[in-house]
Amino acid sequence: MSKRNQKNRQKQKVNYIGGRKSFVRILEEMNEQDPNLIRFYKEVHWSRKKGCFITDTAEHNYKLMLERLDETEVNTENNNEKCNAAFKEVLGHRSGYAKELGHSVIPEPSIALHKNRDYLRIVEENERNKN
Known part of the structure; x- marks a missing residue:
């Protein structure tokens, strides 16, 4: 089991820096303020110590999200919905996904x-x- 986990860990292209906090917990804390998935992505992939993204892939994904967001018309009323749509377009979305209680x-x-x-x-x- 340990060997399998090591192999799976090596396959990850983007690491998570939330520590003991789960994605769901961080997302719920952020949703109380502003439900924006692009900000959430940056929060869990940005190293405050280094002042940069933890991997090049994470930075690339974030820039793609911002590009997709810039392509849409900015409307302050639906800004979070457009951010969430750009997030799902770049990273994909699985309907009914609940393994890690995503969404x-x-x-x-x-x-x-x-x-x-x-x-x-x-x-x-x-x-x-x-x-």
């Missing part, structure tokens, strides 16, 4: 799980705790 999508449980007594008990307990 804060939480998948629906399967039909079989709805019939599971333990699952139903936990759901009921969660609802009580929310209140």
Whole structure:
């Protein structure tokens, strides 16, 4: 398993510098201020110590996003939507992607799980705790 993980790690073209914080946590913190995916990308790929992007690929992707954004008409009302569209155009987008909870999508449980007594008990307990 360790060897497989090492091989997979070497395949990465762009590293992540968020440390222990997950993408979702950083994105949620930024969404409270301004839901802009291009700013989010820079936040998780910019080294404050070095004052530059951590890889050339990360810098290239960021510049492509800015180019795509410049190609569109700037409208302050829909600026975040245009930033998010440029982000998805450069990096791609998987509909319903939830492996790392990308785009804060939480998948629906399967039909079989709805019939599971333990699952139903936990759901009921969660609802009580929310209140």
